[in-house]
Amino acid sequence: MPPKANAFSRAFSPRARARLLEIYAKLSRRFGERHWWPGDNPFEVAVGAVLTQNAAWRNVEKAIANLKARGLVTPEAIAEAPLGELLEALRPSGYYNVKARRLLSLCAFFLKNGEGGLYPSVLGWPLAKLRPALLEVPGVGPETADCVVLYAARQPSFVVDAYTKRILSRHGLANGEESYEETRAWFELNLPRQTQLYNEFHALFVAAGHYYCSPRKPKCELCPLGDDPRRAPDLI
């Protein structure tokens, strides 16, 4: 039986590359430089990547502010903090029991592997070692791992999120059934392997994503197209 069909070729395609660069150029003109991901340092970026799981960024910002106010800004501080204090700080980002556990396991990973306790050395691991290692951390799935690799370690791993999938399928570039890895591979096969390009591209998808109604939210104030989910804003 042949593999299930999906919209993405597993090989480089000049047409796909041209289309992707066209999309990038259009979004770039429309939204400008995004200066993404927000965070004072790589560790804060990694923390944000865990906290934003299935949460609105607005609420993540509150939790990060709480962590800062309590001095919980390093893996050591979080690992040693009283659990109740950590839970209280994370509360606004939702799923706080789960996220505390995930944050602690990520901190343990940094503390175990950072030379001399210095977590930035882990972020200097080659991509081929860093990404699989992150995926082994309980609570770190593909999207969270790629956010840490791309935005904290500044290495080229393309982040596929809900906005990316929504925009691709809304414009007929995907059928919505592709796996995370298939989607990531499609971008990486067809784009120049450049950290800054991956960074901006994902950030532009996030910016544009707010203009697309979600499947179960057929009307939204930013989308100019009313309630027809088959249509999409003329952004890409």
Place this chain on the structure above:
DNA sequence: GACCAGGCACATC
């Protein structure tokens, strides 16, 4: 009051 938001792990079939 219902629905949604930048996932992930685990159980079950």
Place this chain on the structure above:
DNA sequence: GATGTGCATGGT
């Protein structure tokens, strides 16, 4: 390997 479910808050 596909599918369903729990996790929880704050904004609209």
